Amino acid sequence: MTDIKAAFKNGKAFIPFVTAGDPDLDTTEKLLIEMSKSGADIIEIGIPFSDPIAEGVVIQEADLRALASGTTTDKIFDMVKQIRPQIECALAVMTYINPIFVYGTDKFMKKCSECGISGVIVPDAPFEEKDELKDYCDKYGIELISLIAPTSHNRIKMIAKEAQGFVYCVSSMGVTGVRKEITTDVGEMVRLVKSVSDTPCAIGFGISTPEQAKKMAQSADGVIVGSAIVKIVAKYGKDCIEPVCKYVKQMKEAIK
Amino acid sequence: MSKGKFGIHGGQFVPETLMNAVNEFEAAYNKYKKDPEFIAELDTLMREYAGRPSLLYYAEKMTKDLGGAKIYLKREDLNHTGSHKINNCLGQCLLAKKMGKTRVIAETGAGQHGVATATAAALLGLECEIFMGKEDTVRQALNVYRMRLLGAKVHAVETGTMTLKDAVNEAMREWTNRVDDTHYVLGSVMGPHPFPTVVRDFQSVIGREIKKQLMEKEGRLPDVVMACVGGGSNAMGAFYDFIGDESVELIGCEAAGLGVDNPKNAATIANGTLGIFHGMKSYFCQDEYGQIAPVYSISAGLDYPGIGPEHANLSDTGRAKYVPVTDEEAVQAFEYLSKTEGIIPAIESAHAVAQCIKIAPTMDKDKIIVVNLSGRGDKDVAAIARYRGENIHD
Numbered sequence: 001m002t003d004i005k006a007a008f009k010n011g012k013a014f015i016p017f018v019t020a021g022d023p024d025l026d027t028t029e030k031l032l033i034e035m036s037k038s039g040a041d042i043i044e045i046g047i048p049f050s051d052p053i054a055e056g057v058v059i060q061e062a063d064l065r066a067l068a069s070g071t072t073t074d075k076i077f078d079m080v081k082q083i084r085p086q087i088e089c090a091l092a093v094m095t096y097i098n099p100i101f102v103y104g105t106d107k108f109m110k111k112c113s114e115c116g117i118s119g120v121i122v123p124d125a126p127f128e129e130k131d132e133l134k135d136y137c138d139k140y141g142i143e144l145i146s147l148i149a150p151t152s153h154n155r156i157k158m159i160a161k162e163a164q165g166f167v168y169c170v171s172s173m174g175v176t177g178v179r180k181e182i183t184t185d186v187g188e189m190v191r192l193v194k195s196v197s198d199t200p201c202a203i204g205f206g207i208s209t210p211e212q213a214k215k216m217a218q219s220a221d222g223v224i225v226g227s228a229i230v231k232i233v234a235k236y237g238k239d240c241i242e243p244v245c246k247y248v249k250q251m252k253e254a255i256k
Numbered sequence: 257m258s259k260g261k262f263g264i265h266g267g268q269f270v271p272e273t274l275m276n277a278v279n280e281f282e283a284a285y286n287k288y289k290k291d292p293e294f295i296a297e298l299d300t301l302m303r304e305y306a307g308r309p310s311l312l313y314y315a316e317k318m319t320k321d322l323g324g325a326k327i328y329l330k331r332e333d334l335n336h337t338g339s340h341k342i343n344n345c346l347g348q349c350l351l352a353k354k355m356g357k358t359r360v361i362a363e364t365g366a367g368q369h370g371v372a373t374a375t376a377a378a379l380l381g382l383e384c385e386i387f388m389g390k391e392d393t394v395r396q397a398l399n400v401y402r403m404r405l406l407g408a409k410v411h412a413v414e415t416g417t418m419t420l421k422d423a424v425n426e427a428m429r430e431w432t433n434r435v436d437d438t439h440y441v442l443g444s445v446m447g448p449h450p451f452p453t454v455v456r457d458f459q460s461v462i463g464r465e466i467k468k469q470l471m472e473k474e475g476r477l478p479d480v481v482m483a484c485v486g487g488g489s490n491a492m493g494a495f496y497d498f499i500g501d502e503s504v505e506l507i508g509c510e511a512a513g514l515g516v517d518n519p520k521n522a523a524t525i526a527n528g529t530l531g532i533f534h535g536m537k538s539y540f541c542q543d544e545y546g547q548i549a550p551v552y553s554i555s556a557g558l559d560y561p562g563i564g565p566e567h568a569n570l571s572d573t574g575r576a577k578y579v580p581v582t583d584e585e586a587v588q589a590f591e592y593l594s595k596t597e598g599i600i601p602a603i604e605s606a607h608a609v610a611q612c613i614k615i616a617p618t619m620d621k622d623k624i625i626v627v628n629l630s631g632r633g634d635k636d637v638a639a640i641a642r643y644r645g646e647n648i649h650d
Contacts, residue, residue, distance in 0.1 A: 050547040051416065051533065053428045054271045060415060073545050097269055097532045102546030124269045124535075129258050132267075132532070149273035151435060159272075170273060174433035 003090035003118040004042060004143055004165040008200040013041035013166075013222030014213075014252040015202055016229050016244075017094060019062035020045050021071025023237050025079050030241050031233075032080070036089045038245040039252030042166075043087075044121065044224065045080065047073055047095035054096075054123040056177030058227040062234065073103050077111045084116040092119035092145065092165070097132065105136045113140035119165045121145040127159050137164075148193070149173075150184040160193040166200040167193050169220060171207065177227045179206030187219035210254035217255035225251060260449020263572055264530075265538045265565035268448040270428070277435040282450040284355045289457070294354065301346045305379065306336045308343075308461065312469035312626070318596050318616075325479065325619035327612060328626045329599070330466050332490065339602065339631030340462060340490045341372035345441060347458035349376035352439035359383040359434075362441040363427040365392055365420035365486065366557035366604060367399025368631055369443030374408035376441075384408040387427040389419040392556045398635055417550040420486070420560045424534055444487025445564035448535030452564050459493025466626055467497050474624060480615070482507040483628035484607040485578065486522070486558035488567045490630035495576060505577070507615075508567060509607040511553035512580035522551035524563040525571050525578035531562075538568040554583040554643065557604040557631075585610040587643055590633060602631030603640065 007013050016035055020028045028045075035043055048063035048071055055063070080091065093112060100108045100122065112120065120142055125133055130144060137144045143165035148156050150173055160167060169189050171182045190201045203216045204224030213223045232247060233240045259282075260266045268278060288294040302308040311331040319327045332340040345362075352360055360382050364370030370386040377384035386403050390412040393400050403410050416422040424447075431440040442451045445459070463481070470478055481498055483491035485508035498504040513521035521527065521541075528539035531546060541549040541561040553559040563578075570576035586603055589610035594600045601609055605628070612627045619625070633640075641648045 051421065051425050053425050053534075054432070056429075057415075067547060098540075098542070098546040098548070100546070101532050101537075102529070102542060102544070123271050124532075126268065126270060126272050126275050128275070129267055129269055131258065147272045149271070151273050151276050153276065155272075155275065173273065173435070175429050 007041040012217040012255040015224040017044040017226035021066030022062040038248040056175040094121040109140040119143040156192040160197040163199040263569035322616040324617040325623040333632035339368040344458040345372040345376040357439040363423035367396040374406035391418040444489040446487040460496040462493035463497035488564040494628040511558035520552040523580040581607040600633035603636040
């Protein structure tokens with residue numbers, strides 16, 4: 001069993017996201033270690049991009065802070081490699097296709113593998129373009145996580161049939177960010193996936209409260225939270241470890 | 257399978273949320289481009305509303321002054337709304353309406369595409385929202401008011417470099433937010449498939465007219481066709497019909513800002529590297545980690561870190577040549593054309609005029625250059641005055 005699939009064996013999976021290098025890599029390092037101890041099942045490490053078109057303002061600003069602090073893809077890999085033994089949970093990276101492509105897709109996936117990163121999530125590489133990444137992912141045993149959206153309809157089965165790791169179910173229209181209400185029928189999205197695949201489904205985009213997480217977890221195998229955590233990091237800066245971990249514990253507890 | 261490839265370039269690198277929207281757009285385009293009724297309707301709009309065909313004007317004074325090749329100007333500046341952008345906007349907005357969309361959104365740099373979209377939307381009864389970098393809303397304040405006058409809502413984008421690139425980011429984000437009733441009228445031959453093809457097809461009327469008009473006037477093909485290139489829609493429109501005519505040299509003029517060796521430039525073919533951004537594989541100004549560079553040009557319409565995928569391929573194959581033109585050269589050409597021919601060109605188009613001024617004297621008198629004058633320069637007058645140290649009100 002892969003690291004990512006195993007991460008769904010401990011009840012419903014809680015998958016927090018952090019932007020690497022926000023506000024600096026020392027803080028990210030501590031966050032990864034402590035979030036893992038606090039109940040995270042997979043941590044999504046965001047490699048910052050100058051123009052993240054799928055992100056709302058919260059993560060856009062985090063990306064800019066991270067880049068301004070001198071964060072680079074190499075520095076992130078170096079940091080993760082060094083602390084990987086102290087992290088129990090699975091790791092995935094989330095970034096855009098340009099930082100991967102320009103770094104060199106082969107070299108990028110090789111580095112992921114050397115750092116103990118098990119999956120990649122690339123929101124601007126849809127099903128039709130996965131050839132750009134797939135062979136390199138396979139070569140180094142990295143799972144390419146597929147996304148499905150409320151507009152996917154007829155595409156869901158096609159995507160799910162070839163899904164690896166987990167299926168990232170985008171709960172809402174638009175970009176990432178906290179939402180008061182999620183109106184999409186995510187249960188139906190998950191049912192379509194399950195009709196053709198046994199790949200776990202995790203729901204992300206817009207989730208921030210334990211109540212929302214609990215509700216989402218009823219119809220899926222896991223819950224992804226990004227902007228709500230990045231907001232805590234933005235508020236507390238280097239002192240964010242404790243409040244973030246408290247939040248992670250609370251969320252994991254809510255979906256157990 | 258990846259679609260919409262030009263050599264190694266192109267593709268559809270957009271979030272899953274948009275995939276059905278771009279597929280639906282592709283299907284509608286393939287249906288309507290062959291539909292006699294749609295073709296007739298668009299043709300009427302182009303003729304009766306936009307004022308096509310635009311003139312092909314022999315710039316006799318300029319030709320004599322430069323003392324070399326014979327120079328013709330393709331007067332896209334005389335179109336309704338003052339630039340070539342209306343060709344694509346009428347096409348896409350009509351298509352959006354056929355698709356049952358009730359709202360259009362668009363990015364704009366100099367404001368010309370925003371104005372053209374707002375115009376087509378007003379005419380066809382579509383709701384319209386325009387995204388424009390905050391920096392550009394200042395540089396092109398006149399166009400912001402024009403868009404509002406036409407009934408559009410203008411959003412000043414305050415992220416990133418607050419220019420065209422950021423306006424595209426924000427328009428894409430808004431499209432993922434609302435796709436059911438909304439079509440994104442992309443303004444250049446860029447973005448995910450099918451946009452580079454659709455925009456090129458709607459703009460290719462420029463090259464077809466040049467060919468026909470020059471045949472009538474000179475009985476032959478031109479030796480050079482040149483145009484400015486940001487994303488590259490007016491250049492692609494001018495070039496497309498000549499790609500098979502190998503005797504015709506195609507020259508795209510990129511914005512080199514303060515110079516290609518200065519970080520403040522937007523010359524993508526000169527300085528860019530292969531990347532994948534804004535839905536397409538192409539060349540981009542970026543760093544070694546794929547972070548998009550904050551580019552610069554005096555011209556808001558060319559101030560973009562990428563180039564359309566078909567241009568990238570024309571550059572790879574050597575079929576077209578791309579040359580950098582600086583702010584200073586463009587401003588001089590802006591002033592030169594105004595004084596010599598009594599035509600004030602858009603500062604974007606002035607980049608092509610500048611290259612023409614450089615090469616015409618080196619060519620024989622029996623050679624013919626066609627410069628695509630993509631837009632008129634009224635919108636730039638205040639900015640050029642500022643460049644020359646004079647402060648006038650917009």
